[in-house]
Amino acid sequence: DAKTTQPPSMDCAEGRAANLPCNHSTISGNEYVYWYRQIHSQGPQYIIHGLKNNETNEMASLIITEDRKSSTLILPHATLRDTAVYYCIVRVPLLAAGNKLTFGGGTRVLVKP
Amino acid sequence: NAGVTQTPKFQVLKTGQSMTLQCAQDMNHEYMSWYRQDPGMGLRLIHYSVGAGITDQGEVPNGYNVSRSTTEDFPLRLLSAAPSQTSVYFCASSYSLTVDTEAFFGQGTRLTVV
Numbered sequence: 001d002a003k004t005t006q007p008p009s010m011d012c013a014e015g016r017a018a019n020l021p022c023n024h025s026t027i028s029g030n031e032y033v034y035w036y037r038q039i040h041s042q043g044p045q046y047i048i049h050g051l052k053n054n055e056t057n058e059m060a061s062l063i064i065t066e067d068r069k070s071s072t073l074i075l076p077h078a079t080l081r082d083t084a085v086y087y088c089i090v091r092v093p094l095l096a097a098g099n100k101l102t103f104g105g106g107t108r109v110l111v112k113p
Numbered sequence: 114n115a116g117v118t119q120t121p122k123f124q125v126l127k128t129g130q131s132m133t134l135q136c137a138q139d140m141n142h143e144y145m146s147w148y149r150q151d152p153g154m155g156l157r158l159i160h161y162s163v164g165a166g167i168t169d170q171g172e173v174p175n176g177y178n179v180s181r182s183t184t185e186d187f188p189l190r191l192l193s194a195a196p197s198q199t200s201v202y203f204c205a206s207s208y209s210l211t212v213d214t215e216a217f218f219g220q221g222t223r224l225t226v227v
Contacts, residue, residue, distance in 0.1 A: 034215075043117075043203050043218030044156070087155065101205075101216060103148075103155030 004088045009108040012082075018075040020107055022088030025069040031092055033064060034101070035073045037084040044087065044103070047073065078111045085109070115139050119204050119219035126194040126226045134189040134222050136204030142217075144207040145187040149173065149200040150221075156203060162187055194226045 005023040012018040024033065034049040048055055048062045050071075055062045061074040075082055087106040120135045138145065146161035148171075158171030162181040176198060178190040187206075191198060204219045 036216075041221070043205075043220050044216075045218070046215035049215065101148075101156070101158075103157075105155060 004090060004104055006086075006088050006105065006107045008105060009110070011110050011112055012075075012078045014080060014111055014113050015077055018078040018082065018109060018111070020073040020075075020086050020088075020109065021070065022073070023070045024088070024090045027068050027090050028092070031090045033062065033068075033071050034089040034091065035060070035062065036087045036089065036101070036103075037082075038087070038106070039081075039084040047086075078109075080111050080113065083109060083111045117204055117206055117217050117219040119202075119222050121222060122220065123223050124225070126191070126224065128194060128196060128226060130194050132191050132194065134191075134202055134204075134224070136187045136189065136219060137185050138187075138204075138206040138217070139185065140206065140208065140217065141184060142206035142208050143184070145181065146171070146205050146216075147177070147179065147187070147189045148203045148205065149198075150203060151200050159189065159202075191224075196226045198224065199226045200224060 032049050032051050035047040036044040038044045048057055048060050050062045050064055064071045085106040085108050087103050089101055117138045143164050147159040148156035150156045157173050159173055159177050160171055160179040162168045165181050165184050168179050168181055181187050202222045205216045207216045208214045
């Protein structure tokens, strides 16, 4: 699986958009980009994933660059409950890798009032 | 739906004791896995299962056993607990092996070995 690089921490003002970057310059053509988050003392929670097109759901938007070497997770209107560690993960399709999710250090996001 | 349920939530063991961490899912998921998370670190895969009767090792399998006798349950056994196994343990499940889907995680079991 490709490695990812994320900033260790960032602050965000409540109500503003939070833009979380992730570099994955060695991503392969069949690897997806996944985002999970972990709120303190809870299990990781799936946010969104994509292959090469931009994706949006009720939680967030995922913007993947054309060369797929980086992506940005956007939380459109951050709330205090969005304070968490956010993990960017890239991986091959399920069957080939046993669905292993490789969690790196992530970005610790603090949403401030 | 309860999702992924882990029990117990907290456990303290003495060195050398054995115990089983329980994990159950009610979503008819094929794939289940166990991770451990140490302070300030990401999750590391211990064991995983791609279906009933099939298990395999992850990154850090030593000291742990698993079995998958049913689709719903995937218990993790600590054979002889050691202080190095003090950690938070998460169980996860996914729907399919052939379609890339999200993983659902339990709320974790916080284990302390003294």
